[in-house]
Each structure stands twice: as structure tokens, then as C-alpha cells.
Amino acid sequence: MLNRLIASLESCPMVRRGEYNYFIHPITDGVPLLEPSLLREVACAMVCVMDLQGVDKIVTAEAMGIHIGTALSMITDIPLNIMRKRQYSLPGEVAVDQSTGYSNGRLYLNGIEKGDRVVVIDDVISTGGTLKAVIAALERAGAEVVDICVVIRRGDPDVGRPVRTLVGIEVDEKGVHVVDTFR
Ligand SMILES: O=P(O)(O)OC[C@H]1O[C@H](OP(=O)(O)OP(=O)(O)O)[C@H](O)[C@@H]1O
Numbered sequence: 001m002l003n004r005l006i007a008s009l010e011s012c013p014m015v016r017r018g019e020y021n022y023f024i025h026p027i028t029d030g031v032p033l034l035e036p037s038l039l040r041e042v043a044c045a046m047v048c049v050m051d052l053q054g055v056d057k058i059v060t061a062e063a064m065g066i067h068i069g070t071a072l073s074m075i076t077d078i079p080l081n082i083m084r085k086r087q088y089s090l091p092g093e094v095a096v097d098q099s100t101g102y103s104n105g106r107l108y109l110n111g112i113e114k115g116d117r118v119v120v121i122d123d124v125i126s127t128g129g130t131l132k133a134v135i136a137a138l139e140r141a142g143a144e145v146v147d148i149c150v151v152i153r154r155g156d157p158d159v160g161r162p163v164r165t166l167v168g169i170e171v172d173e174k175g176v177h178v179v180d181t182f183r
């Protein structure tokens, strides 16, 4: 079921970002080209593994959760909420710090109401810094996070909650190796 995702990961290029081996892949970067068949494979697999019963909103983080969140939203008819790197200063906006293996920034949550049942999705989890920030913002807004699903898990990060992943990978100087599926 994940043939396209696995084959494209095992042949994707990698660059150094400081000390970090950064793999470049259509799902995580939109580079060189995101084929509809790959996006469809990923979105359909996410719909299969997630518990979407009674979910009010799909939440993702700018930028590389957006195409996946959009595909999921169109399949399920559940609205999409995007945590932005831009501040809007609307009433109730929640700001959180985000750190990854190669960057630090701030994410802003708007449009979530107390008691909303949400699922969180993203393209990749590596240090877990981004997901921790997203979960913290949702908790501050009073949402109930009912499921979390990420396409690619790099290593074994811990965000204090179960995270479903479609594939697990290891990255070394030779490139990307897929080590598990549907965890
Ligand atoms: O587990 P982590 O170490 O936090 O890494 C994962 C995050 O890194 C990337 O986002 P990034 O902040 O690079 O922004 P982008 O989506 O705009 O590329 C990716 O889209 C994830 O959200």
C-alpha cells in the first residue's frame, strides 16, 4: 500500500544543514515534484489508520503539512486548521516556540475552540519539537487531541503521546532507509 512512498524515500537526495543530514523528498519538501499518485497514497493510508469519528478539525503546521492536510480534508470533509509562522494577533491567538533539528521559530494557532475534537497531522517527525509545540498550543486552546498521524518518523522521538506513523526511517551518510511501516 505504501509502495510509492517507500521507493521514493529510498532514492531521495540528502544535503547537510549544519550537523543535520536533511533528506529532500516530495512529501516533506515538494521537491522535485509531488506526484498526485504519491499524495493520494499517503492521504488514503492516513484515512485508513486514523480514528476520524466525530472529529471537528484537522490541525497541521505550516508549511509542509498543508498539502497532506488539504488532501485529507477533501476526502473526509473535515475542515483544516493551519498553525502559521505568521502572527495575526486575533483574539485568543495562541503562540508557541517551535524548534527542529535545524531551526527555531514561533507558531501561531487561531480558530480552535474549547472542546474541539481535533486530529493532528504532519509530514515528518524528527526531534518532535514541532509536534510538541502544536500539542501545547492545542492544550492551551482547550482542544481535545484525539489522534496524531505523521507520514514519516525519523528515529524514535517522544512527544509524550502516541503518534501513528506510516513509515519509520533512519538517515545516514548513504541516505534514507525505511525501517518499519504503520507503527
Ligand atoms: O520533529 P521536528 O524536528 O520538529 O521536525 C519536523 C518538522 O520540520 C519540518 O518543518 P519546518 O519547521 O522545517 O518547516 P516547513 O514545514 O515550513 O519546511 C516538518 O514540516 C515538520 O513540521
Ligand code: HPA
Residues within 6 Å of the ligand: 021, 022, 023, 024, 025, 028, 029, 100, 101, 124, 125, 126
Ligand atoms: O530531513 C528532513 N527532511 C525534510 N523535512 C524535514 N523536517 C525535519 N527533518 C527533515
